[in-house]
Amino acid sequence: MELLRLKHALFGLPPRPRRVRARRHRAAAALGGIAMSALLALLLAGTTMAVEPSASAGEPSPSAAEPSPSAGEQSASPSTRGSPASSPVTSPSVSPDESGDLPGQVLSPGEAAPPGFFPPAPVTEQGRDINNLYSIVFWIAAAIFIFVEALILWAVLRYRRLDDTLPAQTHGNRIAEFIWTLIPAVIVVFLFVASTTVIYRVEAKSENPDLTVDVYGFQWQWSFGYDCPQEFGSAGGFTRVEDCGLSFTGQGAQGPEMVLPVGQLVQIRLHGSDVNHAFYVPQFLYKKDVIPGQVNRFEVRVEQPGTYTGQCAEFCGLAHASMNFTVRAVPPSEYDAWKTQAEQEAEERENATPPPSPSGDGGDGETGATVEIAAENASAFTADQAEAPADQPFSIAFDNRDPSAPHNVSIRGATPEGDFVPPIADPGQQASYEVPPLAAGEYEFYCVVHPNMQGTLTVR
Amino acid sequence: MATTALTPRAIPYPRSRVYEWLTTTDHKKIGVLYITSSFIFFLLAGILALFIRSELALPGSQIFDPTSGLYNQVFTMHGTTMIFLFVMPMLTGFGNYIVPLQIGAADMAFPRINALSFWMIPLSGILLFSGFFLGGAAAAGWTSYAPLSAREVGPGQDLWIVGLILNGTSSILGGINFIATIFKLRAPGMTLMRMPLFVWNVLVTSLLLLFAVPVLTSALIMLFIDRNYGGGFFNPAAGGNAILWQHVFWFFGHPEVYIMILPAFGIISEVLPVFSRKPLFGYRAFVMATVAIGALGFGVWAHHMFTTGSVYLPFFAFTTFLISVPTGVKMFNWIATMWRGRLQFTTAMLFAVGFLATFLIGGLDGAFAAAAPVDFHLQDTYWVVSHLHYVLFGGSAFGVFAATYYWFPKIFGVRLDEGFGKIHFTLHFLGTQLAFFPMHLLGLDGMPRRIQDYSPAAGWQDMNVLSTIGAFMIAISILPFLWNVFISLRKPRDAGDDPWDAFTLEWATTSPPPPHNFDALPPIRSERPLFDLKYGELMGGHAGQHATPAEAAGYPTEADREAQSDPQGRADLPTNPTVADVEAGTTARSEAGGSGVIVVRPADSEAPGQPAAPATEAAPETPAAPETPATPETGEPKLVPPVTHAPGEGEVTSAADASRPSAEVTERVRRQARQKGTPPSDARPEEPR
Ligand code: HEM
Ligand SMILES: [Cu+2]
Numbered sequence A: 001m002e003l004l005r006l007k008h009a010l011f012g013l014p015p016r017p018r019r020v021r022a023r024r025h026r027a028a029a030a031l032g033g034i035a036m037s038a039l040l041a042l043l044l045a046g047t048t049m050a051v052e053p054s055a056s057a058g059e060p061s062p063s064a065a066e067p068s069p070s071a072g073e074q075s076a077s078p079s080t081r082g083s084p085a086s087s088p089v090t091s092p093s094v095s096p097d098e099s100g101d102l103p104g105q106v107l108s109p110g111e112a113a114p115p116g117f118f119p120p121a122p123v124t125e126q127g128r129d130i131n132n133l134y135s136i137v138f139w140i141a142a143a144i145f146i147f148v149e150a151l152i153l154w155a156v157l158r159y160r161r162l163d164d165t166l167p168a169q170t171h172g173n174r175i176a177e178f179i180w181t182l183i184p185a186v187i188v189v190f191l192f193v194a195s196t197t198v199i200y201r202v203e204a205k206s207e208n209p210d211l212t213v214d215v216y217g218f219q220w221q222w223s224f225g226y227d228c229p230q231e232f233g234s235a236g237g238f239t240r241v242e243d244c245g246l247s248f249t250g251q252g253a254q255g256p257e258m259v260l261p262v263g264q265l266v267q268i269r270l271h272g273s274d275v276n277h278a279f280y281v282p283q284f285l286y287k288k289d290v291i292p293g294q295v296n297r298f299e300v301r302v303e304q305p306g307t308y309t310g311q312c313a314e315f316c317g318l319a320h321a322s323m324n325f326t327v328r329a330v331p332p333s334e335y336d337a338w339k340t341q342a343e344q345e346a347e348e349r350e351n352a353t354p355p356p357s358p359s360g361d362g363g364d365g366e367t368g369a370t371v372e373i374a375a376e377n378a379s380a381f382t383a384d385q386a387e388a389p390a391d392q393p394f395s396i397a398f399d400n401r402d403p404s405a406p407h408n409v410s411i412r413g414a415t416p417e418g419d420f421v422p423p424i425a426d427p428g429q430q431a432s433y434e435v436p437p438l439a440a441g442e443y444e445f446y447c448v449v450h451p452n453m454q455g456t457l458t459v460r
Numbered sequence B: 001m002a003t004t005a006l007t008p009r010a011i012p013y014p015r016s017r018v019y020e021w022l023t024t025t026d027h028k029k030i031g032v033l034y035i036t037s038s039f040i041f042f043l044l045a046g047i048l049a050l051f052i053r054s055e056l057a058l059p060g061s062q063i064f065d066p067t068s069g070l071y072n073q074v075f076t077m078h079g080t081t082m083i084f085l086f087v088m089p090m091l092t093g094f095g096n097y098i099v100p101l102q103i104g105a106a107d108m109a110f111p112r113i114n115a116l117s118f119w120m121i122p123l124s125g126i127l128l129f130s131g132f133f134l135g136g137a138a139a140a141g142w143t144s145y146a147p148l149s150a151r152e153v154g155p156g157q158d159l160w161i162v163g164l165i166l167n168g169t170s171s172i173l174g175g176i177n178f179i180a181t182i183f184k185l186r187a188p189g190m191t192l193m194r195m196p197l198f199v200w201n202v203l204v205t206s207l208l209l210l211f212a213v214p215v216l217t218s219a220l221i222m223l224f225i226d227r228n229y230g231g232g233f234f235n236p237a238a239g240g241n242a243i244l245w246q247h248v249f250w251f252f253g254h255p256e257v258y259i260m261i262l263p264a265f266g267i268i269s270e271v272l273p274v275f276s277r278k279p280l281f282g283y284r285a286f287v288m289a290t291v292a293i294g295a296l297g298f299g300v301w302a303h304h305m306f307t308t309g310s311v312y313l314p315f316f317a318f319t320t321f322l323i324s325v326p327t328g329v330k331m332f333n334w335i336a337t338m339w340r341g342r343l344q345f346t347t348a349m350l351f352a353v354g355f356l357a358t359f360l361i362g363g364l365d366g367a368f369a370a371a372a373p374v375d376f377h378l379q380d381t382y383w384v385v386s387h388l389h390y391v392l393f394g395g396s397a398f399g400v401f402a403a404t405y406y407w408f409p410k411i412f413g414v415r416l417d418e419g420f421g422k423i424h425f426t427l428h429f430l431g432t433q434l435a436f437f438p439m440h441l442l443g444l445d446g447m448p449r450r451i452q453d454y455s456p457a458a459g460w461q462d463m464n465v466l467s468t469i470g471a472f473m474i475a476i477s478i479l480p481f482l483w484n485v486f487i488s489l490r491k492p493r494d495a496g497d498d499p500w501d502a503f504t505l506e507w508a509t510t511s512p513p514p515p516h517n518f519d520a521l522p523p524i525r526s527e528r529p530l531f532d533l534k535y536g537e538l539m540g541g542h543a544g545q546h547a548t549p550a551e552a553a554g555y556p557t558e559a560d561r562e563a564q565s566d567p568q569g570r571a572d573l574p575t576n577p578t579v580a581d582v583e584a585g586t587t588a589r590s591e592a593g594g595s596g597v598i599v600v601r602p603a604d605s606e607a608p609g610q611p612a613a614p615a616t617e618a619a620p621e622t623p624a625a626p627e628t629p630a631t632p633e634t635g636e637p638k639l640v641p642p643v644t645h646a647p648g649e650g651e652v653t654s655a656a657d658a659s660r661p662s663a664e665v666t667e668r669v670r671r672q673a674r675q676k677g678t679p680p681s682d683a684r685p686e687e688p689r
């Protein structure tokens, strides 16, 4: 009985009335049909359009098979993830515009293709896992989408009202309903299993990563630290990235650059102290939140050398949109060279400029005039107007009362080379900056870490 | 028997209309107040959305000064307004108007609390928006994540907190009111499993409100303490926890998503059957799916927190996947409802079908977001903005417009113009796809949400331009709608009681209904009492299945019908056709509530369940006998032959057939009954008065 009704409900077609009366209904049906087909066409066109660029971007370039000569060298330390040498590492000599099909825009190998139906080509081992999972979900969803939209379209076109007879009053069918409960349930369980395997692979943490980089996110800038103290691994242990062997604090909307060795397992630890942020590199297909009071960590093994843009993904206030950074992945030998050089430069800088004097009560008045400027948060200086005497050196007593962000006071166009950019004062620190003589006029002063912090310095 | 024959002798006394509306406790007036005020907030928030889209169309700052933070205020207020001042009160408004009517009640259980709930809404709206004039509205997003929201300076965030506490109180009171109404005021015969699906959805929504909103309120109070009294709930430096807010907020926030979509599901479940001329396919499955969604909705909150690094991913991935099953069941049952129906594409139906087509995308998106690793990539990008608009705009807002076109004649006594309606729908549907689909692609490419600006080198401009064009298309689509409402309200209120030939009780009374709603109620033996009344239970009403013996015994007798044969009389006992009626080929009709509901039988049809074969030229058009003959003895719903409407209809140019006021059909049938024996094709209806 049920089966008969199922057949009746699903396959039996109502007899077609010969005379068509409801012209307006047809027009409406046609309208609905057109709208729906437009939607289908839009999506299908999008799919084909999108599949092509991302397919070509995903294909390894001719030289991809040949592993970078030095890729395996640095991986002496035990790793849970197999030897990096076996991972496909593209040599950096891939021609930059290979995957670029946007006129006038040069794309480096891993750089973002134009928006399509698939994520950007992944450049990390973990990203590949995520990308594969995405593809599985995408094709299943696409199949369901086309199937269901086709059913709707069919119903709209086939069963539009042609006469006023009452159709059979079918109240339901247990078998049919059971089937369309069961099939989604099976699909869903399959997807769950697939996702869980990927969760465990992507979220795995090794005891001994090849490299650990600490990230400090604050309103609205990033600092990256290499060779950081061991205690940074625990929630209360983090102090400041300046305590690390090597550290970089971003400047301006461009933010800092993180250099990573290709093929090595890198653990990234995320620290915050003001509000939530998120460390997001689209080409890693991965983001993780930066949350005050806890250390979040994740691991990546970058497989493709290149420069990848990253951005804060968790809304964090005024200048959230300009909280950028870049990740540059280079072969390990290049990484070592970079690091030695960066350490040298840091040392030179340390010797060249005395660290901002933590002078207790801001400025001794020896050089003449003192301008007092303070910051309490990263939105603005406490005052956006300041005055200084013309044509004589003066000092700025800067009081950084902000508990979480470093700041400084830079002056645009104050030196022949460009801006006057003194060292950055850590959270809670005071600094005294000696400014060379300035001609009378109005100057813009700003924080080099936070371009949104601005003021006017009137020199007369 | 189902009788609500109250005829209150209200003594009218003069009152100004403004005073009347300000002090009303009539659920219908309050419903209209809810609906209009929400619509105004929809327009406001829509204008904010246009600002957002204009800003984002091109890289660089078009409208907002990036150092002012105004953009952040605008998207925060857009999201907050759309959710708390548009979707929620709008659906509550329809619930207010329709639920008591659909269950045959005279009003809500607590009419004064009902009025109180309503008046809190505009007040909370004023508080929220006043921030713009008091130095900056809230700017931490509609989710207002702490610690950011605890640190933002200025009055905007505090106004936001107070406004939402007020708004939430209104929701809680409203929820209690609905629960009491639905459990206590149903008409005799209206068992739980005979309630219209809209009522079921409002019931589950109210339960969700009752459990979820107090959690939000507590979070808001904690935040208020943190901001103003030196608390440290969300400040790790003071021993608090920075993600506590997210747990508490999403424990409210995810059920909130279902609070916003379930009533829309209910609306679609009302509109599709009526314009398919079939009962809802799988009523029980719908009820179970609704309840399951409501229950599971409390177990998925942390899927909004996959990237926080502090939730157990597999568990929340699993529950999230799981909740898609009942939603999928609904989708298939809706399509099965249309299957083999006689679909009539009124604007309401177009919006309902548009809902299916669009919501499907929002639903499938859920599978991506539930796969936690994929969510690592998608979380907090424009992909999420796309997903939430496919659900809230393609879902809830389409539902709201379907409801508007569907119930407008009941509320105002006049139908909205179909021509303008179709223009509205076409622009609205295409605009929605154009505005929101490109956001999927932008998000996949890595464009974060809540950013005022993006780099020209990112390659995001083209899609953003498309999206902005779509947004303006949606905005333009509202103009024909507004014009439509305007001209329709100036037309004569001639829609009649039952313009759609619908199934549920709200159509059994006048349009608009009298203050007490019903003079009399038809018997309720299925979830489609009015259908049963008009087409007879033998035509597929499953009263036979569910009727209690008492009810079965309570069928109207010959005497009952005799008693109400006075055409002007207001019958206490409306009637269903008896087998004898049908055999005799007579037409039973009820004057109940002046609704003119009728049972149509061809004058010369044969025994019940046998193919109707009128001996007229219309005969060739009559569909052949069904494969399955009726089997009265099993008591199963029968697959009966399609009933021919009043014979002679073939001659009537059909354009407005089904939408013609039922009074006319009544008239036709009455005359036909009088002229029993004459060829039905001669029984031409006269034009309605
Ligand atoms: C006219 C149609 C609409 C357009 C063009 C539109 C556009 C947008 C855009 C572009 C955003 C992202 C803002 C950003 O992240 O920077 C947004 C956010 C949002 N929209 Fe809409 N929207 C529309 C209608 C709706 C409706 C009807 C609802 C709800 C029912 C809604 C709810 C939201 C919510 C909750 C957010 C998130 C706000 C936040 O991030 O705090 N929108 N909308
Ligand atoms: Cu941010």
Ligand SMILES: [Cu+2]
Pocket: A378, A405, A406, A407, A408, A447, A448, A449, A450, A453
């Ligand atoms: Cu700064």
